[in-house]
Amino acid sequence: MEVLTTEQKIIEAARKIFTQKGYAATKTRDIAEEAGINLALLNYYFGSKENLFKQIVNEELEDLFGLMSPFLSDSNTTLEEKIRILVKDYTKLLTENEDLPIFVLNELKNNGNIFNHILQQARTMSQPILDNQLKNNGYTISISDFIMNIVGLTIFPFIAKSLLIASGILKEEEFPQFIRNREKLIPEWIFAILKQSRQ
Amino acid sequence: MEVLTTEQKIIEAARKIFTQKGYAATKTRDIAEEAGINLALLNYYFGSKENLFKQIVNEELEDLFGLMSPFLSDSNTTLEEKIRILVKDYTKLLTENEDLPIFVLNELKNNGNIFNHILQQARTMSQPILDNQLKNNGYTISISDFIMNIVGLTIFPFIAKSLLIASGILKEEEFPQFIRNREKLIPEWIFAILKQSRQ
DNA sequence: CTATATATTAAACAAACGATTAAAACAAAT
DNA sequence: ATTTGTTTTAATCGTTTGTTTAATATATAG
Incomplete structure (x- = not known):
């Protein structure tokens, strides 16, 4: 169970941390760690922190x-x-x-x-x-x-x-x-x- | 009129920007610029960004x-x-x-x-x-x-x-x-x- | 006036951060 | 099995950011 794609893992992690801390206080490295993925994948799938946020x-x-x-x-x-x-x-x-x-x-x-x-x-x-x-x-x-x-x-x-x-x-x-x-x-x-x- | 000490100028500027943008999104350089003072004076008077914020x-x-x-x-x-x-x-x-x-x-x-x-x-x-x-x-x-x-x-x-x-x-x-x-x-x-x- | 403390400045440091790159691993197709 | 396209990784780049330093200017006191 719980087989999330990399993209979904990033979104779930981002949602959690963004809503908890807000945009500025959220580090892309925190999102990557929470999602259990490599930092570069965030930009690979979403281009930028701001894109993901929007x-x-x-x-x-x-x-x-x-x-x-x-x-x-x-x-x-x-x-x-x-x-x-x-x-x-x-x-x-x-x-x-x-x-x-x-x-x-x-x-x-x-x-x-x-x-x-x-x-x-x-x-x-x-x-x-x-x-x-x-x-x-x-x-x-x-x-x-x-x-x-x-x-x-x-x-x-x-x-x-x-x-x-x-x-x-x-x-x-x-x-x-x-x-x-x-x-x-x-x-x-x-x-x-x-x-x-x-x- | 309006003779504020350096300390007061920093506090006024900090209040304005902190309340507008929140802690994380506020840069010490923005506060210094808004206050019209040298960046180092912020740490000289308040020690740290966090201190000033509190x-x-x-x-x-x-x-x-x-x-x-x-x-x-x-x-x-x-x-x-x-x-x-x-x-x-x-x-x-x-x-x-x-x-x-x-x-x-x-x-x-x-x-x-x-x-x-x-x-x-x-x-x-x-x-x-x-x-x-x-x-x-x-x-x-x-x-x-x-x-x-x-x-x-x-x-x-x-x-x-x-x-x-x-x-x-x-x-x-x-x-x-x-x-x-x-x-x-x-x-x-x-x-x-x-x-x-x-x- | 001189010596001393206080205030201010420009420059730089070290860490953190968003983003990129080039190579490696993997999957799919022929 | 080989080629081709996709996904993932480790390393690094260029900035930004909070803070510090060392020198300079200004005020205060004897």
């Missing part, structure tokens, strides 16, 4: 936003269902890949413009349908705030995990339960916010 | 958490006032220093344990008072969730700014208004969440 980031963005767009643009799914599914799916994804959000957001800050096409596609499909669903229910909240609140409440704990633990607010071993609990609460909080925007 | 991070953490702890632990300030002031102060701080949160959280992820003392102090003072204020009002939300929600809703837009803009959800020039608007809304949302936790 491919990884593209895949991670797909993970993050491919999740969102298809069902958000489905007009048969109710707003309530969308909220619950979104929170649930993101919680699952981030639990399995805790370093993902801060990595993506950090690297996006420096090279945002390179990945525009992926992000814009994710939005244009879902925006009008969501907008209608909000208005039809009488909710006056803007779509930007609506998305920002769901995503922020769900993702932020993963970004701030080190801070939570370093400050003693939470212990490392309590974190999974903390997240599982929020997974149930966040949709209720979002509903409370929505209802308040209607009054 | 000093900067410590100052940034003070900025970020010194804001919080003094008045959160004041039992004369009502919960409502605390929420409003916290959101207002953080919004102001981050508006003037947009790169701060992602920088701090990113570097904290790798070196969390080094800065424990600052963070733990900020917590132990305010936690029991806040806890009482929540319980006395009949709110069942946990203090971790309470803090996480306020801070998350306030800070996350700054962390996700590049994403918001790259995806086209928001235009760069709309961002300040977006933030100003949320500054008013977030306290109301927090109240809505609190009330819901009482029912």
Whole structure:
């Protein structure tokens, strides 16, 4: 089992180290060692460190936003269902890949413009349908705030995990339960916010 | 005017570049150039790049958490006032220093344990008072969730700014208004969440 | 003014890093 | 079995990077 091609071994190793340390702090030699391959093979298959990096980031963005767009643009799914599914799916994804959000957001800050096409596609499909669903229910909240609140409440704990633990607010071993609990609460909080925007 | 000592010039330049690019991507030569000083002076005054970095991070953490702890632990300030002031102060701080949160959280992820003392102090003072204020009002939300929600809703837009803009959800020039608007809304949302936790 | 401490500079060092090269090992095709 | 194309290896190249050194300039004190 586990017969990976050299190319796959490099990608897996690169994904692990890039997401852990970021672009600048990652050495091609670290990737080669983690992958168990000769250093020159990295350039043989991917040309350069930067090339390899872009491919990884593209895949991670797909993970993050491919999740969102298809069902958000489905007009048969109710707003309530969308909220619950979104929170649930993101919680699952981030639990399995805790370093993902801060990595993506950090690297996006420096090279945002390179990945525009992926992000814009994710939005244009879902925006009008969501907008209608909000208005039809009488909710006056803007779509930007609506998305920002769901995503922020769900993702932020993963970004701030080190801070939570370093400050003693939470212990490392309590974190999974903390997240599982929020997974149930966040949709209720979002509903409370929505209802308040209607009054 | 503007007569800075060499030491101060280095610190200002270092703060700017470190927060912009992170530790690994920052070159000592960039700092020297930005500060307008000779490269060797950096080591003359601070010994090493790492030393200088630690000093900067410590100052940034003070900025970020010194804001919080003094008045959160004041039992004369009502919960409502605390929420409003916290959101207002953080919004102001981050508006003037947009790169701060992602920088701090990113570097904290790798070196969390080094800065424990600052963070733990900020917590132990305010936690029991806040806890009482929540319980006395009949709110069942946990203090971790309470803090996480306020801070998350306030800070996350700054962390996700590049994403918001790259995806086209928001235009760069709309961002300040977006933030100003949320500054008013977030306290109301927090109240809505609190009330819901009482029912 | 002179001596001494402090601050600044240009140059260089040593290690780390991304990338390349040339040869060797391997696989596939004829 | 030989040729041809592909993959892998060890060694090295040219830069970059953090740091140090030795000389020079500037300030301070007696």
